[in-house]
Amino acid sequence: MIRLLYIIFIVTFLSGCAVVDVVAPERTFYTQGTRYVVHDLKGNERGNILLKSTNKSLQGDLIYRGYEKEISNYLLQNGFRTTTDENEADYLGYINYGFVSDQKEKEIIDTIFKGKSIYFETQNLELTNPTRIIFKGKYGYERSLTFRMYDLNKDNSKGILVLDSKLTSKGSCNKIGELRADFTAMMFKNFPGKNDKVEKITIPGINLTGC
DSSP: OHHHHHHHHHHHHHHHHOOOOOOOOOOEEEEEEEEEEEEOOOSOOOEEEEEEESSGGGTTOHHHHHHHHHHHHHHHHTTEEEOSOGGGOSEEEEEEEEEOOTTOOOEEEEEEETTEEEEEEEOOOBSSSOOOEEETTEEEEEEEEEEEEEESSSOSSBOEEEEEEEEEEEESOOOTTTTHHHHHHHHTTTTTOOTTEEEEEEEEEEOSSOO
16 A cells, blocks of 8 residues: 555656646738739730839849849749840839838839830838838838839830739838738739729738747
């Protein structure tokens, strides 16, 4: 009887001292934005596209190059090939991103590309000093990504706009580089998107950085 009680005591003691590693579950986050697209793409378009930044000062910027690479990957999945040779380009794509600010004036693009005239006005977005806004009762920022595509073969004198896509999102993150993967994923979800429709786009993700 004494031996039995001793065994029970030892088992109980060891059980009480066992160390169990508890791994906290990863918190699942999501990113949401509002996308508005106007286009006349049929979905079977093919060809080479050259990508440029609306803001000329960003053309060699590391963050811009990251956005360009992400967008290139999505375009490749949808039948386009990116090129850096102007003479090979069938399409021209303009990328613009940043924080929405009332202090910024419109950006005007007026250029000749492959002998074709291209002119448009676009929002001049803030990159270094974002304006804080209040949303859902807390401070945050309004961020934006736009993408425009011009067909260079439809007209002899000008590039023809075939896609104009704008994504806006409000959130606490003020690091436009860290939002690159989420923004491009929302921009190209079900590409090219519903024509002339405002859509709420939501993608899941794991938030490890606070952005």
